[in-house]
């Protein structure tokens with residue numbers, strides 16, 4: 001399996017705070033990685049550096065072997081890196097299909113004057129296909145601002161997929177989603193991205209979600225990668241439990257039947 005992203009020796013300081021302190025991470029092609037860490041551990045800074053929103057002070061980021069440090073977010077998006085934010089970035093007064101049609105018109109083929117060369121009918125065909133992939137057909141004509149949060153998250157991620165990315169970064173895909181909906185929302189996201197062969201890295205504080213959907217988990221603490229490995233290894237690691245999950249590591253007391 002080849003790495004799609006290779007982040008090497010990334011350092012980022014904000015004044016006295018070191019938000020990335022020699023971060024080395026490979027993201028393997030076609031895998032789902034969960035990124036965990038306490039508040040301020042450097043998760044968003046890491047994603048911001050890979051997506052071009054922040055430049056590292058030093059270090060290198062390779063996308064399929066090509067350096068992307070110094071490129072703008074737009075250039076990095078064009079090379080196949082997409083992201084969704086914790087708060088969905090939707091046009092709240094437009095319907096689900098209109099939001100997707102707009103995304104297709106902005107991302108798809110454009111003519112000499114920079115406008116979409118697809119007709120409204122063609123845009124609607126693409127948008128309807130994407131709604132189906134994400135199980136959003138029933139919300140086709142719903143106004144985005146009135147939809148439940150789980151549906152808004154799905155629509156936002158569906159829009160991030162419009163440009164056919166190779167890697168997708170998701171910031172807390174289940175935050176704000178009702179607990180009874182969180183698994184169905186994640187099932188949809190993971191099914192859609194696996195079918196498309198997209199590598200995913202998602203930031204998540206819900207350890208049930210992390211355990212269930214990650215092929216591999218990265219644990220950040222104070223700007224460093226504390227541990228990186230399979231979910232069962234990382235989530236049962238003593239330091240991860242103490243420092244990140246917030247449970248004290250208790251050695252079970254021996255039963256004394258005497």
Ligand SMILES: Nc1ncnc2c1ncn2[C@@H]1O[C@H](COP(=O)(O)OP(=O)(O)OP(=O)(O)O)[C@@H](O)[C@H]1O
Pocket residue numbers: 014017018019037038039040041042043044045046
């Ligand atoms: N633009 C900035 N200016 C100054 N300090 C910043 C900036 N961005 C991040 N930081 C600091 O860098 C550290 C890492 O922040 P970051 O947002 O990457 O953490 P995080 O793991 O994403 O946290 P959270 O889970 O709360 O989103 C924090 O101490 C934060 O205050």
